Amino acid sequence: MHQLLKDGAVVNNTWQLISADTDDLPQGDILISVSCWQAQRHNLANHAGAVGVWIDSNEEIEAFVATILDLPLIAINFPKFVDGRGFSLARLLRDRYAYSGEIRAIGQIIRDQLFPMQRCGFNAFAFETELDLVEASKSLGDFSDAYQVAVDQPEPLFKRRA
Amino acid sequence: MYQYDQYDQKIVDERVAQYRDQTKRFLAGAISEEEFLPLRLQNGLYVQRLAPMLRIAVPYGLMSSLQVRKIADISRKFDKGYVHFTTRQNIQLNWPQLEEVPDILAELAKVQMHAIQTSGNCIRNTTTDQFAGVASDEIEDPRPWCEIIRQWSTLHPEFAFLPRKFKIAVCGSEQDRAAFLLHDIGVQLIVNEAGETGFRIFVGGGLGRTPVIASLIRDFLPKEHLLTYLDAVLRVYNRYGNRDNKYKARIKILVRAWTPEVFAERVEAEWQHLKDGPATLNGHEIERVKGFFTLPDYRAVDDKAVQTQVNALAAEHKGFSRWLDRNVKPQKQQGYACVTLSLKPAGVAPGDVTDRQLDTIADLADRYSFGEVRTTHNQNIVLADVLKSDLFELWQAARPAGLATPNIGTINDMICCPGGDYCSLANAKSIPVAEAIQRKFDDLDYVYDLGDLELNISGCMNACGHHHIGHIGILGVDKKGEEWYQIQLGGSADKNAALGKVLGPSLSRDAVVDSIETLLDVYVENRLEQESFLKTYQRIGLDKFKERVYAPAS
Numbered sequence: 001m002h003q004l005l006k007d008g009a010v011v012n013n014t015w016q017l018i019s020a021d022t023d024d025l026p027q028g029d030i031l032i033s034v035s036c037w038q039a040q041r042h043n044l045a046n047h048a049g050a051v052g053v054w055i056d057s058n059e060e061i062e063a064f065v066a067t068i069l070d071l072p073l074i075a076i077n078f079p080k081f082v083d084g085r086g087f088s089l090a091r092l093l094r095d096r097y098a099y100s101g102e103i104r105a106i107g108q109i110i111r112d113q114l115f116p117m118q119r120c121g122f123n124a125f126a127f128e129t130e131l132d133l134v135e136a137s138k139s140l141g142d143f144s145d146a147y148q149v150a151v152d153q154p155e156p157l158f159k160r161r162a
Numbered sequence: 163m164y165q166y167d168q169y170d171q172k173i174v175d176e177r178v179a180q181y182r183d184q185t186k187r188f189l190a191g192a193i194s195e196e197e198f199l200p201l202r203l204q205n206g207l208y209v210q211r212l213a214p215m216l217r218i219a220v221p222y223g224l225m226s227s228l229q230v231r232k233i234a235d236i237s238r239k240f241d242k243g244y245v246h247f248t249t250r251q252n253i254q255l256n257w258p259q260l261e262e263v264p265d266i267l268a269e270l271a272k273v274q275m276h277a278i279q280t281s282g283n284c285i286r287n288t289t290t291d292q293f294a295g296v297a298s299d300e301i302e303d304p305r306p307w308c309e310i311i312r313q314w315s316t317l318h319p320e321f322a323f324l325p326r327k328f329k330i331a332v333c334g335s336e337q338d339r340a341a342f343l344l345h346d347i348g349v350q351l352i353v354n355e356a357g358e359t360g361f362r363i364f365v366g367g368g369l370g371r372t373p374v375i376a377s378l379i380r381d382f383l384p385k386e387h388l389l390t391y392l393d394a395v396l397r398v399y400n401r402y403g404n405r406d407n408k409y410k411a412r413i414k415i416l417v418r419a420w421t422p423e424v425f426a427e428r429v430e431a432e433w434q435h436l437k438d439g440p441a442t443l444n445g446h447e448i449e450r451v452k453g454f455f456t457l458p459d460y461r462a463v464d465d466k467a468v469q470t471q472v473n474a475l476a477a478e479h480k481g482f483s484r485w486l487d488r489n490v491k492p493q494k495q496q497g498y499a500c501v502t503l504s505l506k507p508a509g510v511a512p513g514d515v516t517d518r519q520l521d522t523i524a525d526l527a528d529r530y531s532f533g534e535v536r537t538t539h540n541q542n543i544v545l546a547d548v549l550k551s552d553l554f555e556l557w558q559a560a561r562p563a564g565l566a567t568p569n570i571g572t573i574n575d576m577i578c579c580p581g582g583d584y585c586s587l588a589n590a591k592s593i594p595v596a597e598a599i600q601r602k603f604d605d606l607d608y609v610y611d612l613g614d615l616e617l618n619i620s621g622c623m624n625a626c627g628h629h630h631i632g633h634i635g636i637l638g639v640d641k642k643g644e645e646w647y648q649i650q651l652g653g654s655a656d657k658n659a660a661l662g663k664v665l666g667p668s669l670s671r672d673a674v675v676d677s678i679e680t681l682l683d684v685y686v687e688n689r690l691e692q693e694s695f696l697k698t699y700q701r702i703g704l705d706k707f708k709e710r711v712y713a714p715a716s
Contacts, residue, residue, distance in 0.1 A: 082200055082283070084323025088400050091320055096435055110197050112184060119319035142180045145169060147313045149441045150320070156389075156440060157169055157313070158447040 003133060005114075006102070006124040008140060010133045013126060015052065015073065017106065031075055034064055041067065054106060057085040065097050074099065076122070078107035087120045094121035094151045111136040115143055121151035163224050163534060164309045164454040166274045173317065174271045177278055181205050182264035189261065204284055204322065206277030207263055215584065216255045216263060217280035218270060222290045222308035222332075223251035223537040227524035230535055232273045234520035240266050245520070247505060247513040249577055249628055250329070251289050251537040252280055256584060278316055283324045283411075285315035285396070290332045291339040292538040293500055295455060296493035296546045302351045302359055304334030306451040307388070310443065311349075314389050321396050325403035326411035328396070329368070341539065341655040343367045343376045344631060346413045347395060352382070360384045365395060365425065366417030369625035373661045374414040377422035379429060386443045387433075393441065394433035398425070458532040458547055463497025468550045475554045482557050484568040484606065490553060499550050501531075503543040503560055504567040504575065508600040511593045512578040513541035522563040530556050539628075540577055542570065573615045573682075574600050577628050581621030581638065582645065588621030590638025590645035591671075595619055598675045612682060615695045618653070631655040633696045634681065635662045636674060647674045651681070651707060652699050663704055666712050677711045684710050 004013050015029045021036045028049040032040075037053045044051050052073030055061060068074060074093060076086040086105065093099040104124035105117055114125060118140055127136070147157045166174070181201075188198045202209075206217035218233070233253060237245050240262050246254040258266060270276055279286055288311045290304045291297060311330060315321075321328075331342040334351040342348035348364035361383045367376030383391055404410040417425045476483035491500045503523065506512045515523070523543055527535045530552050531545035538544055543565075548556060560566040569575050576599065579585065581592030596619055603609055618632030622639075629635030635650035647669050650662030669677055682695075684707050689698045699707070 081197065082323050083405060084283075084321070084325075085401055085405075087320045087323065088397050110193075112180075112193075112197075112201055113322075116317070116319035116322050143173060143176045143317070145172060146319065147173070147316055148318055149439070154440055158450075159440070159444070161167065161169060161450075 004104070004124055004126040005133050005137050005140075006104075008137060010137070015050075017054065017075075031073065034059060034068075037068065038064060052102075055089060057083050057089070059089075061089060061092060065093070069097055069099050071101060073102045073104060075104040075106045075126075078105060078109050081108045081110050081113065087116065090117070090121040091151060111139045114139040115141075119146065119148075119150040119152050163226060163305075164221075164451070170313075171271075171274070174274070174276050174278070177205075177276060177317070178264065178267045178271050181267060185260070185264050200282055200323070202263075203282035204279055205263075205267070206280035207258075207260070208281060209260075209586075213257045214260050214263070216258045216266065216277060217248070218253045218255070218275060218277050219280045219287050220252050220275075220537050221312050222288055222294070222305055223292055223539075224305065225535045225537065226273075227527040227533040227535065229273045229275055230520050230524040230527065232269065232275070234517040234524070236266055236269055237517045237520070239269075243517045244514055245517075246511070246580065247515065247537050247541045247543070249539050249541060249579075249626060250287055251292075251539055252287055253537075254580075256580075281327075283326050283328075284322050285318060285324075285328045285330065288312055288315070288330045288332060289340055289345075289539060291335055292536045292544045293339060293491070293493070293546065294334060294536075295457070296495065296498070296500060297335050297337075297339075298492065298494040299336035300334055300494070301336070301353060302334050303452075303455055304332040304340075304351060305455045306448070307334075307349065307351070308332050309451050309454070310388065310447070311392070314392065314441075318396075320393075321400055324396075324400055325405045326408065326413075328399070328413070330392075336657075338655070338657045338659075341628075341631065341659070343657075343659040344369055344373075344628075344655065345376065347392070348376045349388075354382050358384065361388060363391065363395075366414040366422065367659075368412055368414050369628060369630050370412065371409055371623045371625075372412075372414065373625070373630040374418065375659050375661070376414075377417060377425075379422060379426035385448065386445075387437060389441045389443060390436040390439055391429075391433055393436050394429050398428050398432055402428075457495075460495050460498065460547075461549070463549065463551070465496045465550070468497055472550055472553060479554075481561075481568070482554060484610070485557050485566055486553070487610070488568045488570045488572065489566070493546060495547070497550055498547050499553060500544055500546045501548050501553070501556060502538070502570045503545065503565040504569055505542050505565075506569060506575050506600075507564050507567040508574070508604060509597060510564075511580070511583075512576050512596055519563055519565060522560070522565065526556060526559060526565075529559075540575065542575070568606070569609065571614045571616075572609045573603055573612055573617050573634075573678075574609060575616075576600075577616070577618040577632065579620050579626035581619075581627075585621060585626075587624055588638060589623075589640035590621050590647065592619045592621040592627060592636075592638055595636060595638075595647065595671060595674060598671070599678060602675050602679065612685070613694055616653075616655075617678075628655070629653070630661045631659065632662065633694075633699070634678065639668050641668065646670060649674070649677060649681075649711075651704055652696065654696060665704065666708050680711050681707050 054075035331345040333342040350362040363380040364376035536544040582588040620627035620629040631653040649665040653662030
């Protein structure tokens, strides 16, 4: 889709997703794989446009996370929407590595995952299929509170009960 | 028992609204079958062989009489006037309409109930001992901890899409009545040498295709760290559990592949980051939750005098005496007892009750057990805190409702899954086997003489009927399109949990019942005085039983 949800609003997607590894990277804002980033990061200093990486759900981010924390965008791929590993990866990026850039969910995500994804630290959602993003964004507000500590709520409910 | 405050209520109400919207979008074609599947499962809705099935959560098996009446009401309004109690202490409706499920959930929410995470690849209902709070061998009441886990696991944002389902049980007593070593996580309350309460943590137990007894990964976890430690276990599993093959996706497979030692190290490493974080429990919260599980207002009773009365009545009424023997257990408070209402009369699918029986159960609870009802993983109902002086009256009131069959712990108190009559996964029917066994063994004197005997039946290897841990286990198998049954012996769900061994080649349904009789003959011939079936089996071994069952006809 040309548009996505970011921080609750519909915005245009300026990033090109480069799925396969290639030496021939296009100009403009690009989202490249971790292996591509590792191979080419030193050549990308003069890239005309911004650079972000996309992480697949099975990746051991501990191995390379230190090299990506300054990037403006990290995307986490959901090969299937029922593959919940990306939820943990987003939390690690935010909670453990204090990443403050954009974390974007990409791949086969569905709108009914928006609320927990947002809790885990995702702030942008790029759907594969066409859908009414304004309508879908309502799912960000499915719940007004939650029991657990998460990225959006540093205190558990048990410490906040009146 | 725990009472919702405005926060708990709001979360459940918002879940109903969310599910109502999801159902609406599904019916309008805006959500595909594939996408709707995990959404409805996370709210307990299966699509079964004949109709949808809705599983309602009964957190750690505790219900109020008000909730029981609501279930009765729902079964009348939205179903066929009966419900099924499951081996996870939950309740199933067999015939709800998919379109009406949001209305059913809204009704449940009115009495602080829901169907959240009763199915799907997420953290399921936490289970425990049906005698929690009254068991004389209790170290600490496990229910406050179950409630703390319930809140933590409810709509946990990180763990809604695990590799596979995830079950937690808490054991707070010397004797295990929660089969906690057969859970993905088994939490055992213990007191250490310094007199502090904490937990031993076991992981990777489970039934299903690959039955495994859980491994100890932490010897003592101070109580305030419970939730951060659970977060660590779940995070390791969520990241590294197998997602390619659903039959290898349970945590037990990961624990075995890594070894329990390596798994424990990985959890420990993850936990170092979470330990002492904001999810660390504080005394205020622990006390707040414990405050909901206070003891009722017991009366001072002259236990000896009451016992004499009860004994006199038992001498007069053989039926009452049998019921006392099998269905009534002592509890730690003097003058009171725990009564098990049997949901296993002959001719009824084990665990099934009608709406009228539910109303009766609620009435009995109001009259005799402070309005509280407990469901058991053996698919029965327990009324605790019954005055011994009320036992005779209770028995008389329960009998006409079909709730006083004196068969608890006997061969007729079977655990049985819904099987091929309802479930689309089953290879074979299980209810007719249970019925045939109950009809065969209808001589109560013979049944009592056999003593404690757990017979468990599953219609397929997913093992919802816990066949691996029955002293006698029966498993339905598919043999070239025909329903056959495999018998296992020697399983046990107590602290010395053991998995049954396969007796021999599978048998036809008719042959199963005869073979059970043969097994019992071998037991009766070989037992030493007071020796249970399980003990005799452990002493004489499988072969003695096998030889007789598979002996060529002479």
